[in-house]
Amino acid sequence: MTQPKIPRATAKRLPIYYRYLTFLHDAGTNRISSAELSDAIKFDAATIRRDFSYFGALGKRGYGYDVKALLDFFADVLDQDSLISVALIGVGNLGQALLNFNFHQSSNVRISAAFDVDEERVGKIQSGVPIYPMADLQQQIKDQRINIAILTVPQEVAQEITDQLVASGIRGILNFTPLRVTVPNNVRVQNVDLTNELQTLIYFIENYGSITTGI
Numbered sequence: 001m002t003q004p005k006i007p008r009a010t011a012k013r014l015p016i017y018y019r020y021l022t023f024l025h026d027a028g029t030n031r032i033s034s035a036e037l038s039d040a041i042k043f044d045a046a047t048i049r050r051d052f053s054y055f056g057a058l059g060k061r062g063y064g065y066d067v068k069a070l071l072d073f074f075a076d077v078l079d080q081d082s083l084i085s086v087a088l089i090g091v092g093n094l095g096q097a098l099l100n101f102n103f104h105q106s107s108n109v110r111i112s113a114a115f116d117v118d119e120e121r122v123g124k125i126q127s128g129v130p131i132y133p134m135a136d137l138q139q140q141i142k143d144q145r146i147n148i149a150i151l152t153v154p155q156e157v158a159q160e161i162t163d164q165l166v167a168s169g170i171r172g173i174l175n176f177t178p179l180r181v182t183v184p185n186n187v188r189v190q191n192v193d194l195t196n197e198l199q200t201l202i203y204f205i206e207n208y209g210s211i212t213t214g215i
């Protein structure tokens, strides 16, 4: 299906909508109003209505939203029917935590290959995920049709690994390192910085009380 162009903040909320709608559907709920949805997931109702409006008028006045229809719609937008394989580079403290968590139960994403330089780790299987030597990076990414990589290596090697990932055809990098890596225009980087998140939270609490940020 052709995807409508949606704002980044809306895109970030889609998986949250999807998870909650799945929960509602499994619990046998057939319809929900934006106010009820707002109550449950803590985004204001106007934000929810605006987000949904980007996809066309999905709700009916006085009826609310049909849970199954919404769910099918978001599954399609988020491509939930196809399993997305992700690579993880750097199986240290953070990498191991992400491997153990994996994303399987709550989404269609799973880490299917991990890579490291440490001889002690390479060749083992952790949480069902094989850990390959870096020499296998290009081949595995190609064979497993991996488009996304999670970067959990030390900052000092982040750019060099990014270059290797780009050369292997990776299209998106979830970057946990503090380095703002450089990539060509056709590759997208999403930086995750827990310190930043915490400081944003503190800022909102101090300035606006406990009002949610909407994202």
Ligand SMILES: NC(=O)c1ccc[n+]([C@@H]2O[C@H](COP(=O)([O-])OP(=O)(O)OC[C@H]3O[C@@H](n4cnc5c(N)ncnc54)[C@H](O)[C@@H]3O)[C@@H](O)[C@H]2O)c1
Residues within 6 Å of the ligand: 089, 090, 091, 092, 093, 094, 095, 115, 116, 117, 118, 134, 151, 152, 153, 154, 155, 157, 161, 175, 176, 177, 178, 192, 193, 194, 195
């Ligand atoms: N974004 C956040 O909120 C957040 C939180 C904690 C850590 N970090 C960052 O995440 C990264 C990992 O942190 P950690 O505590 O897990 O570190 P760690 O030292 O425990 O793990 C790093 C792993 O990378 C591997 N490695 C080193 N050089 C490599 C290379 N050239 N190719 C492949 N693998 C290589 C190491 O063998 C090790 O297993 C660091 O950059 C750290 O700053 C970010």
